[in-house]
Every structure is written in C-alpha cells, then in structure tokens.
Amino acid sequence: MPATQSRTGMSIEFRGLTKSFGGVQAVQDLSFDVAPGRVTGFLGPNGSGKTTTLRMLLGLVTPDAGTALVGGRAYADHPHPGRVVGASLEASFHPGRTARAHLRTLSPHVGVGDARVDEVLAQVGLSAAAERKVGGFSLGMRQRLALATTLLADPGVLVLDEPANGLDPAGIIWLRDLLRFLASEGRTVLVSSHVLAEVQATVDDVVVIAEGRLVHASSLAEMVHLADSHVRLAGPDLAALASAAQQHGWSVDRHGDHLRVRGARAAEVGSAAFAAGQVVHELTDVGANLEETFLELVARGAAGTAGAEVAA
Numbered sequence: 106m107p108a109t110q111s112r113t114g115m116s117i118e119f120r121g122l123t124k125s126f127g128g129v130q131a132v133q134d135l136s137f138d139v140a141p142g143r144v145t146g147f148l149g150p151n152g153s154g155k156t157t158t159l160r161m162l163l164g165l166v167t168p169d170a171g172t173a174l175v176g177g178r179a180y181a182d183h184p185h186p187g188r189v190v191g192a193s194l195e196a197s198f199h200p201g202r203t204a205r206a207h208l209r210t211l212s213p214h215v216g217v218g219d220a221r222v223d224e225v226l227a228q229v230g231l232s233a234a235a236e237r238k239v240g241g242f243s244l245g246m247r248q249r250l251a252l253a254t255t256l257l258a259d260p261g262v263l264v265l266d267e268p269a270n271g272l273d274p275a276g277i278i279w280l281r282d283l284l285r286f287l288a289s290e291g292r293t294v295l296v297s298s299h300v301l302a303e304v305q306a307t308v309d310d311v312v313v314i315a316e317g318r319l320v321h322a323s324s325l326a327e328m329v330h331l332a333d334s335h336v337r338l339a340g341p342d343l344a345a346l347a348s349a350a351q352q353h354g355w356s357v358d359r360h361g362d363h364l365r366v367r368g369a370r371a372a373e374v375g376s377a378a379f380a381a382g383q384v385v386h387e388l389t390d391v392g393a394n395l396e397e398t399f400l401e402l403v404a405r406g407a408a409g410t411a412g413a414e415v416a417a
C-alpha cells in the first residue's frame with residue numbers, strides 16, 4: 106500500500122493557462138482553484154477546452170503560457186506523480202486482457218500489489234467481471250475500470266474526464282456516492298462533464314468554461330442562487346412593462362421578445378401591469394432551472410460578456 110500521506114488531498118491551481126493548436130485557441134488565460142475535501146465539477150460544452158486543460162495539468166500538453174500546479178508543484182515535479190494524482194484521461198485497455206490483468210500490469214508502476222487490484226475491482230463493482238476480457242465490456246463497465254485504474258495507487262487527487270458518460274441511472278447514483286465518499290476522506294476530486302444535470306447532485310463546487318475561458322466559478326449553492334426564479338412577461342410594449350415593474354423595485358432584464366422580472370410573483374407583476382394600463386400577452390412564474398443557468402452562462406461566456414459572474 107502507498108504511504109497514507111498520498112491520501113491527503115492537495116489543492117490544484119490553474120493560473121493564466123493558455124494553449125492554442127494552430128489557429129484554434131483551445132484555452133485562454135484560465136485561472137481557478139480546486140479545493141481538497143470537495144468534489145468540483147469542471148463544466149463546459151463540447152470543445153470548450155476541458156480535456157486540454159486537464160491534459161496540461163497532467164503534463165501531457167505543454168501550455169503556451171500559465172501554470173497548472175498540484176500541491177504547489179507541476180505534476181511531473183512530484184517524485185511519484187502517479188501516486189499523487191489518479192487520472193482517467195489516458196485510460197486505454199487492451200481488449201484481449203481481463204480487467205484484473207489490466208490492473209495488474211499497472212500496479213507495479215504505482216507500487217501496489219495484487220491485493221490492492223482486487224480491492225479496487227470490488228470498490229467499482231467489477232469483482233464478478235474480474236476475469237472477463239475488457240473487449241467485451243460495456244461502456245459503463247469500461248468507465249468503472251477506468252475509475253479502478255485511477256484509484257489503484259490510493260491517490261489524494263482524482264482527475265476524472267466525463268466519468269458519468271455511459272453509466273445507467275443506477276450507475277450515476279453509485280458514482281455520486283463513491284465520489285462524495287472519496288472527497289469526504291479529504292481527497293481532491295475534479296470531475297469534467299458537459300452536462301451540469303449529470304453532476305449536479307455530486308459536486309460541491311462548479312467551474313464553467315466556454316471557448317477556453319472561465320465564465321463562472323463558485324460553490325454549487327451560489328450557482329443555485331444565481332438560478333433564481335423569475336416571472337416571464339411579454340406584451341406589445343416591453344419598455345412600458347419594464348418601467349411598470351421597475352417602479353415596484355423589481356429587477357428587469359430583457360430577453361428577446363420577453364422580460365424577466367425578479368423579486369415578484371406572476372400575480373403581483375400582472376397587477377402592476379394592469380395598474381399601468383399595459384396589455385400582457387404572457388405572464389408565467391418560471392422556477393429555478395440550473396441547467397438553463399449553465400447554458401446561459403456558457404452563451405454569455407462565448408459572447409465574451411461573462412466577467413460579472415466570475416466569482417473566483
């Protein structure tokens with residue numbers, strides 16, 4: 106077994122990380138922190154730069170500028186980086202090998218024995234499939250084996266790229282419980298995903314990127330607060346409706362052909378419009394929708410207008 110000190114989570118720091126491939130600016134001046142003892146969701150749409158960022162963290166891609174540090178050091182500067190950070194990024198399996206054989210080929214490199222191999226197979230629910238060839242594994246089983254690979258050295262830092270991809274609903278709940286348990290032990294757990302809903306029940310902190318730039322970093326609780334409910338209001342004279350709502354001290358944003366009024370319920374907004382003599386075509390209470398907030402942050406980030414939402 107590796108030394109227990111490896112289990113202590115270290116913080117991860119990204120500072121001014123920048124990388125382009127030819128004409129493609131994959132990551133731009135990206136800075137955020139990932140804290141130990143918490144699960145952090147690293148979110149962004151396809152092609153937003155998540156994998157490139159994680160590859161730079163693991164020293165697989167050289168940044169054009171900036172740093173990515175684990176416990177204050179570059180990954181490669183740790184004496185035994187594979188024992189400090191467990192990462193699923195490079196997980197590739199020989200189809201003719203069994204799950205157990207796959208892990209046994211890796212175990213000497215991270216200084217663990219066969220007993221640990223069976224332990225992690227049990228931890229990811231693959232004990233019964235240990236002697237089956239990986240070529241016949243489902244996507245979900247491959248995800249479990251990738252996770253077993255990252256856990257093998259009992260590392261304090263886990264970096265998981267889209268770990269929920271391919272898992273069935275029961276598998277997603279299982280993964281959530283496992284990641285929460287690993288974080289509760291003090292580990293640093295960084296999980297990428299392009300679907301907030303997939304990791305919403307798992308993460309403590311949220312980092313959102315779009316087109317390689319940071320658009321939001323906060324606790325999940327703060328993001329939920331951002332996703333506050335509002336009243337959707339439309340009519341032939343939006344300017345007059347907006348001013349009627351503002352006179353009551355409610356905040357009003359225009360979104361295309363309708364307004365969003367915050368701080369009031371639909372009934373109050375309807376009464377205010379009536380009192381102002383305004384025709385209303387649409388008046389709806391819209392509940393908090395985290396996924397919608399995520400998509401909005403991404404859209405605003407892509408348009409380069411997200412600065413105000415960046416909390417980190």
Ligand SMILES: Nc1ncnc2c1ncn2[C@@H]1O[C@H](COP(=O)(O)OP(=O)(O)OP(=O)(O)O)[C@@H](O)[C@H]1O
Pocket residue numbers: 126129130131149150151152153154155156157158299
């Ligand atoms: N080795 C490379 N050569 C050229 N372009 C690359 C390379 N790696 C990434 N890119 C480009 O950088 C951008 C970011 O890609 P990246 O894979 O980091 O995004 P992602 O957020 O992980 O996407 P996904 O959710 O689809 O995995 C994309 O435009 C991609 O095409």
